[in-house]
Amino acid sequence: MKILVCISNVPDTTSKINFTEGDTKFDTNGVQFVINPNDEFGLTRAMWFKEKQGATVHVVNVGTATTEPTIRKALAIGADEAIRVNAEPTDGFFVAQQLAEVIKNGSYDLVIAGRESIDYNGGMVPGMIATLLDMNFVNTCTGLEIDGDTVTATREIDGGKEKISTSLPLVIGGQKGLVEESDLRIPNMRGIMMARKKALTVVEPTGADAATNDVSFDKPAAKGAVKLVDADNIDELINLLHNEAKAI
Amino acid sequence: MSVLVYTESENGKFKKSAFEVASYAYAVAQQLGTTVTAVSFNAEGNDTLGNYGVTKVLNISNETLKTFNAKAYAHALTEAVEKETAKVVIIGSSTDSKYLAPMVAAKLKAGYAPNVVDAPESTSPFKVKRTVFSNKGFAHTTIDTDIKVVGVSNNAFGAKENSATAAVEDFSPAITDADFSTKSIEIDKVVGKATIADADVVVSGGRGLKGPENWGMIEELADVLGAATACSKPVSDLGWRPHSEHVGQTGKPVASNLYIAIGISGAIQHLAGISASKVKVVINTDPEAPFFKAADYGIVGDAFEVVPTLIEKLKEFKAQNA
Numbered sequence A: 001m002k003i004l005v006c007i008s009n010v011p012d013t014t015s016k017i018n019f020t021e022g023d024t025k026f027d028t029n030g031v032q033f034v035i036n037p038n039d040e041f042g043l044t045r046a047m048w049f050k051e052k053q054g055a056t057v058h059v060v061n062v063g064t065a066t067t068e069p070t071i072r073k074a075l076a077i078g079a080d081e082a083i084r085v086n087a088e089p090t091d092g093f094f095v096a097q098q099l100a101e102v103i104k105n106g107s108y109d110l111v112i113a114g115r116e117s118i119d120y121n122g123g124m125v126p127g128m129i130a131t132l133l134d135m136n137f138v139n140t141c142t143g144l145e146i147d148g149d150t151v152t153a154t155r156e157i158d159g160g161k162e163k164i165s166t167s168l169p170l171v172i173g174g175q176k177g178l179v180e181e182s183d184l185r186i187p188n189m190r191g192i193m194m195a196r197k198k199a200l201t202v203v204e205p206t207g208a209d210a211a212t213n214d215v216s217f218d219k220p221a222a223k224g225a226v227k228l229v230d231a232d233n234i235d236e237l238i239n240l241l242h243n244e245a246k247a248i
Numbered sequence B: 001m002s003v004l005v006y007t008e009s010e011n012g013k014f015k016k017s018a019f020e021v022a023s024y025a026y027a028v029a030q031q032l033g034t035t036v037t038a039v040s041f042n043a044e045g046n047d048t049l050g051n052y053g054v055t056k057v058l059n060i061s062n063e064t065l066k067t068f069n070a071k072a073y074a075h076a077l078t079e080a081v082e083k084e085t086a087k088v089v090i091i092g093s094s095t096d097s098k099y100l101a102p103m104v105a106a107k108l109k110a111g112y113a114p115n116v117v118d119a120p121e122s123t124s125p126f127k128v129k130r131t132v133f134s135n136k137g138f139a140h141t142t143i144d145t146d147i148k149v150v151g152v153s154n155n156a157f158g159a160k161e162n163s164a165t166a167a168v169e170d171f172s173p174a175i176t177d178a179d180f181s182t183k184s185i186e187i188d189k190v191v192g193k194a195t196i197a198d199a200d201v202v203v204s205g206g207r208g209l210k211g212p213e214n215w216g217m218i219e220e221l222a223d224v225l226g227a228a229t230a231c232s233k234p235v236s237d238l239g240w241r242p243h244s245e246h247v248g249q250t251g252k253p254v255a256s257n258l259y260i261a262i263g264i265s266g267a268i269q270h271l272a273g274i275s276a277s278k279v280k281v282v283i284n285t286d287p288e289a290p291f292f293k294a295a296d297y298g299i300v301g302d303a304f305e306v307v308p309t310l311i312e313k314l315k316e317f318k319a320q321n322a
Helices: A037-053 A065-077 A092-106 A125-133 A189-197 A234-244 B016-032 B046-051 B070-084 B095-108 B216-225 B233-237 B268-274 B303-320
Strands: A002-006 A009-011 A033-035 A056-063 A081-086 A110-114 A136-147 A150-157 A160-167 A170-174 A200-203 A212-218 B003-007 B036-041 B056-060 B088-091 B111-116 B126-132 B137-143 B148-152 B167-170 B183-189 B201-205 B228-231 B258-262 B279-284 B297-300
Touching (some): A002 A092, A033 A037, A033 A065, A037 A056, A037 A110, A037 A136, A037 A170, A065 A189, A065 A200, A092 A110, A092 A125, A092 B095, A092 B111, A125 A136, A125 A170, A136 A160, A150 B183, A212 B111, A212 B126, A234 B279, A234 B297, A234 B303, B016 B046, B016 B088, B036 B046, B036 B070, B046 B056, B056 B070, B070 B095, B095 B111, B095 B148, B111 B137, B137 B148, B201 B216, B216 B228, B216 B258, B216 B303
Parallel strands (some): A002 A056, A002 A110, A056 A081, A110 A170, A136 A170, B003 B036, B003 B088, B036 B056, B056 B167, B088 B148, B111 B148, B201 B228, B201 B258, B258 B279, B279 B297
Antiparallel strands (some): A150 A160, B111 B126, B126 B137
């Protein structure tokens, strides 16, 4: 089985968010970039398939050369090869078209992408690549079992979960649940050394256009101070929620 | 050239969000000087969509579509878009809708803006405001393709009554076996309880609850308020509650009217997940807990003393205001 894991290079979850250039760009100053957490679950699941079922695992990222430390981390975790599509990832549709081209050229059986990246929260790339390539697709995937070409996937739904039967070739939008958080891997020294020797192929983007454009950004208005209510005066809390906040 | 809206239903009944997206579609149609056509799947009471400005409903009655299937639904919706020559497609933000929307967009070669929180700022260019960076920022985004797909955040726009008469027309999209290459084989879902995505009120517990055996009072408080239950990341990591209840940057976002956090200190990732909620209440023993900076109302106190009293007082309040 040949697996491609799509890696997004995103600000660490604790990052403070600021904008620059007249609020038209995300301010990367002082921001630590990491593998998108939803992709990290997918990558670890792919490593499980590699070790238990003999899969080959490639990773791909659409990004400029600045994303290479993140790609190398994926290689250090155990991916066999990496591809970087040399382009600024301007919008989800653009990224999906670049990834679709890589998938088409690489004949992958299973494509794992995170259900969304934690920066722009588009949640669109896995569904778009599956549709562009007419591949089967399971989103918000929290469990994946593969036997030959037969796939049983579990996905999260609002208020519960759903079991789905499908077949390879398949795209999943993965998330926490694909593996336990405690199973996520931190690259060790041997992995880091080996990653230096692994192939990182840079390909140029196709001529696809972005479909959307983030013209400007702003931040939520600053919040007023919390109103503290005495623990012995619950009536006051109910009064505030009913009369002031109109929330109950 | 109507605005097309996907109105989500469950067991034949429209979800609350269906009326919200219909209201949003009406606001877009007003700006564009056109009308709203809704697509409904096996739902009863299609004419009620008229109350939210819908003038035409394409009603799909098809046994094979009783259970949500993203590929088949995407096929049906795109066929409806072509039939109506729609230029704007409005979809909600449930887990199913977010599964569906990118597939519809890719089929139509359309730009998709998710997590939209307000009516379009302009229609030429078509510009919307949406949350990014897990609610820590907003982007003002233009959709530059001929057809536009807009994903509306839950509880952001609200259901707004706009009295119209909805003409209901049967619609039979040409669904084939190829549309069912993924099949639902089992659904495990709590029936009759509000979900985080739909709920007006969410009651959420953290590690301060000390163990899963103490969740009874969270559930009781949620019952009194007609709320969904949720939890912080450590709680789901410890297996006290399922991941589907994990709220935060790597869990579910919450955009409820009221969010009550009990025994949750308020890590930055958790606060990002709940910042779209309108009113936030925190109950925590630690007055230095970061959640107090994000909350509207707070009680510094022991959850095991405060919550049972709150339940009793709310029961009294409800009895008096019934």
